[in-house]
Amino acid sequence: MNYLLVDAIADMREQEALAAVQELLVSGTDPMTVLALCRDAMTIVGERFESGEYFLPELVLAGEMLSQIADIVKPRIQSDATTEGLQSPKVLLGTVQGDLHDIGKNIVGFMLDVNGIDVHDLGVDVPVERFVEAIEKEKPDVVGLSGFLTVAFEAMKETVEAIEKAGLRNQVKIMIGGGMVDEHIRAYTGADAYGRDAMAAVSLVEKWSGKD
């Protein structure tokens, strides 16, 4: 049954995956084990995405399956259950002000997550102040600024400047990404690095947190 769940998720068989979760719970499997199996499955999905076997539709469906499973499983988890990943690096992610595009950001969030990185996603059109507030509150290791439009370049630059101004610049590494971002734009915005794709973001975070 364990493998059945992992395979069903990894192979995009949604109905079978949900049925497998129900069966596991009915047969008395620890809900935390079910979530761990989901994580294993998501790792496979991430690997298949990376190898070019899977594309965005599979990440979207995998995300949908995971959130449905979480809805079933979470009410059964005791609140004192320890959370895993205390040691994992934390990334604050968001699409900068004035830009509503979320596809790229969501892929990055997904890939960071399946690689064991703690992701706090602020959503799209995130004002400069919200990044600053969230850095103060969440104390992330890395801030990821996403933007698809060219207006995002200006907003990225302003966000980096605001982080600097708030005296937080030396506490975080800043990476940027999105459709047209390149080295010119990295230099323009004052970010530490840019990434061409989601795996580049994972590598950057791992490099900065000394994991690789």
Add this chain to the structure above:
Amino acid sequence: MDITPEQLYQERMKRVEDAIQLRVPDRVPFFLFSGYLPCRYVGMPLQQAHYDSAKYFAACKKLTVDLAPDLYFNAGSPVKTAGAALDALGMKQIRWPGHGIPANSPFQFVEDEYLRADEVDAFLEDPSDFTVRSYLPRVYGALESFSMLPPLNWMMMGYITTGLAAAITIPAVAEALEALAAAGREAAAWAAGEAALDQELAALGFPVLAGSGTFAPMDFVGIIRSSKGMMLDMYRQPDKLLALIDKLLPTTIDTALALAEMSHNPRVFMAINRGADGLMSLQQFEKFYWPGFKQVVLAVVDAGLTPVIHFQGCFDTRLEYFTEFPRGKVIGLFDRTDIFRAKEIVGDTMCIAGNMPLTLLRAGTPEEIKDYARRLINIVGKDGGFIMSSNTVLDDADPERVRIWMDFTREYGVYR
């Protein structure tokens, strides 16, 4: 002897036509894919494009006359229109400068499941009724009350007084109709201004890119179902997704042909995006995206028109499919596709354009800009069939860098 604007117009059209038909023109034609660049050029906030159309159209004219491209981009579109029209309707499907996004941000689409997964059958059954009574109320806040209208096919009986006419007297519906009329007046005024601009520029010797536009059916699905909904449909209800594509296909063709006839401009603009590399697998592209896309392109070409296809994102793995397009009838305007490889694969099929990176036109040095343009002209421009243009709309480009690029192209792009 001075050359007349009329001759200049013919010269530019010949240059463009030569490139479309894969011949060698006198020099590399230039398409200025301007977007909101006219605003940057004269220093007005983007918001004003929507709210002071006279000033905006004047800026469009100035940019075109000053930079003198062979083709200029249309000043408006169904969504780049009078802000007052969008305001009157309470438009939710897009945000425009100063409305939900900063005054200097270009308009953007708001994705949502305007047609929900469990409503696809109802849509397929009667698309017009669904559009009026369910879709419009979701997209336009001011038209919410259209959901109170009776089913449109009740009118088939002819006795409309008991159904439609009575429903129209409901105050909320009456208000919605007034909002619609108000928006229509604003949109018509905008359209008249845009038509005057095009006439004025034509008289000065400048042709406009397109007279109509359409979609690949799958992009149409993405707009009404949302990209996410569309992707989930591939797994959860693939047959319904295919039925939806089939249902939308005639609309995508008919509107393009009708608008082209009204505008007397043979070029049909298509923005292609949801079929790009990364957004779906090649198998999914082949099953869901390509058949409908191909049919639209073939139908537009069959009608004697020229599709101008903006391949948004990267289409490296799809290029071989495009060799199925008829030779010398299509402009492929590429974004991040490897344009040098595109020349090899589809250079004998379609006129290739685009790819000059906006990032260079925003932050590159003059030398970097010229180097890139030189490579494009030498490699992609070899033996004609090439139009110089940018990878995307120049919303945020630096006008001075654009000028450097254009001057270089005019000078270096002469075929000898």
